[in-house]
Amino acid sequence: MALDLPSIIKNFDLRKCMQCGKCSASCPAGFESNLKTRMIIYMAKSGIDVLDLNELWSCTTCYTCQERCPKGVKVTDAIIFLRNLAARRGNFPRIHLTAIKAIYDTSNGFPLTPEISKIRSLLGLSKEPADVAHNEEALSKFRRLMESIDIINMIREAQK
Ligand code: SF4
Numbered sequence: 001m002a003l004d005l006p007s008i009i010k011n012f013d014l015r016k017c018m019q020c021g022k023c024s025a026s027c028p029a030g031f032e033s034n035l036k037t038r039m040i041i042y043m044a045k046s047g048i049d050v051l052d053l054n055e056l057w058s059c060t061t062c063y064t065c066q067e068r069c070p071k072g073v074k075v076t077d078a079i080i081f082l083r084n085l086a087a088r089r090g091n092f093p094r095i096h097l098t099a100i101k102a103i104y105d106t107s108n109g110f111p112l113t114p115e116i117s118k119i120r121s122l123l124g125l126s127k128e129p130a131d132v133a134h135n136e137e138a139l140s141k142f143r144r145l146m147e148s149i150d151i152i153n154m155i156r157e158a159q160k
């Protein structure tokens, strides 16, 4: 998918940004990382390709910036959209591959481990939770759903 910045600027109201900095000032992820929300919006609004910026992936999508923006810029929605484009280019943190693969294999980003099974037993719970991972039919449907959004091909490409 190509980066169509004019459409992004229009669809997410980036042109309305007056660079007040309220988004950056209220961004919890910005306190702990290099994420500068105002700068990302400024660059995208100026027609600069931001898809290679690692900072895009520091956003936790908490929506604080979008809720507080005085101009109604769809800040978080824009970041999520830009990340989707970046991922299609193969630009995403490789650490996510492990979680995505686990989700595909088991429907769970944190698959059941022997240790967790043991703790469940100690708590009087069944060893295995009644989730999709333990229902072959549901798991197969779930995998088809993931395949339909092409995420599996993205993973394979990224692993080459
Ligand atoms: S809060 Fe809104 S107007 Fe202010 S810098 Fe951020 S995006 Fe721009």
Ligand code: SF4
Pocket: 023, 026, 027, 028, 029, 030, 037, 058, 059, 060, 061, 062, 063, 064, 065, 066, 075, 076, 079
């Ligand atoms: S949605 Fe992302 S950019 Fe906005 S405040 Fe939350 S972490 Fe920061």
